[in-house]
Amino acid sequence: MRILVVTLLYAPDGGPSASLFAMLCENLVKLGHQVTIISSVPHYPTGQVNKAYRSKWIQRSIENNVRVIRVRVPSVKRSVLWQRLVQFLIFQFGATYAGLGEQYEVTLITNPAIEIALPFLFLSALRHKATVFFVADVYPDVGIQLGIFRHRIVIALVNAAEQFCLHKADYVWIFSEAFRIGMNRMGVPDERLVVIYSWVDTEFIQPKPRHNLFSEEYDLNNCFTVLYAGNLGLSQEWDTVLDAAQKVQEHNSIRFVFVGDGTGRTSLMTKTSEMRLKNVQFIPFQPQSRIPEVLATADIALVSLQSGITSGSIPSKTFSYLASGRPILALVDKGSDVCILLQKTNSGVCISPNNPDTLVESILKLVGSSELREQMASNGRTYVEQHHSPQKAAKKVEALLIKAVNQRQNQKHV
Known part of the structure; x- marks a missing residue:
């Protein structure tokens, strides 16, 4: 079967979806399929395009037997x-031209459709191709909750694009059962909904020694680390984490470590400075090759999402934490899929957002x-394996x- 995948991010770009789809495409090839992926050139999470990818508008390559087409975008x-x-838009x-x-x-x-509406229209809908639309977040809802979409026109356009893709696709693949509610509401x-949960490379991410080159480089060998690794964005509940850090300052060995970059990093660093927190450390975004030792440095791995954001999603970092054999502290809504997962597997603790005292106790x-x-670490590792x-x-x-x-072929014969 010849498969065309269209997504904005693909390895070696940063972001969880980039590595997830690289794993997926490579394993589909191993199952005997021809896979072509169209993505942008690497630019995440900083927004700045890697210099190695600035020469051509369209770049083609074969990577681990996957045909990769990258489209140049501006920084x-x-x-x-x-x-x-x-x-x-660029x-x-x-992507449409290349496909x-x-x-x-x-x-x-x-999804989101604001990133791929034109390729969806010209490469899928108008060509009457069988189509699966993957939904990682419910749009425009998540953008409204985070305050990204404020203007009615923007919200209306995002909603219209998303509705078009949802209703033209043969099937909609969702990451979580909780997404059904949002998808049903959108018609x-x-x-037409199929749940396939996220995955993690359990051969690449394995339990590693707590003391390693990364922990030595950043002077983390002689402290107890509460570590967050990933996108420092707008959807995370940072205030509660910093309040907890302030409350445990007399425990000199405890250090909160943030590894990564994102739109929320500057404001997070500013607030840390304003609160004069000496037990919070920021470390730059790390290449994929260092992720196993980064995660191994965690004594506790942190998941943090604002209230209302968590009900329908399990951040992919959750599975990476579990694969690394680290217990998880999840600052998420009770009853969310993250909380249900950790309770079911007994691999971590859930704390409601905006509750720093309970976070400190945990x-x-x-x-x-x-x-x-x-x-907890052993339980989590066994589960993801x-x-x-x-x-x-x-x-x-x-x-x-x-x-x-098969469904598309059956429709042709009716």
Whole structure:
């Protein structure tokens, strides 16, 4: 089967979706399929295009037997919405142009539609190709909640684009059962929704020694680390974390470590400075090759999402933390999929957002019990090995793509 994938980010770009789709595409190839992916040139999370990718508008390569087509986009300031919208539009024109000459039976296209509406229209809908639309977040809802979309016209355009893709796709792939509510509200019936949870490379991310080159480089060998690794964005609940850091300052060994970059990093650093927190450390975004030792440096791994953001999503970093064999403290809504997962697997603790005192209590409890931390870590590692490997995910996606192709063929014969 010839598969065309269209998504904004692809490895070696930063961001969880980039590495996830690299794993997926490579495993679909191993299952015997021809996979072509169209993405932008690497620019995440800083918004600045890597110098190695500035020479050509369209770049083609073969990477781990996957045909990769990269579209050049301009460097932007990610905190400025109009610049990002221009970047999205340029990517869409380039992706559409690059895909017109491709031959394929089925397309796998990722939301949000504001990033891929034109390729969806010209490479999928107008060509009457079988299509699976992957939904990682419910738009425009998530943008409204985060205050990114404020103007009625922007919200209306985002909603219209998303609705178009949702209703033209043969199937909508969602990351979580909780997404059904949002999708149903947008008019997508249950029979067109398929849940396939995220995955993690359990061979690449494994439990590693707590003391390693990364921990030595950043002077983290002689402290107890509460570590967050990933995008420092707008959806995380940072105030509660910093309040907790302030409350445990007398515990000299505890250090809060933020590894990564994003639109929220500057304001987070500013507030840390204003609060004069000496137990908070910021470390730059790390290349993918260092992720295992970064995660190994965590005594506790932190997931943090604002109230209302968590009900329908499990951040992919959650599975990476579990694979690394680290206990998780999740600052998320009770009843969210993240909380249900950690309770089911007994691999972490959930704390409601805006509750720094409870967060402090949970941290101190884990600080005082290495046995509890080790048990949670072991439980998490065992769970992801059994349920969230990229090989198992690829087989589920393969079945969904075949189902979409068969349905489209059956419609032609009616």
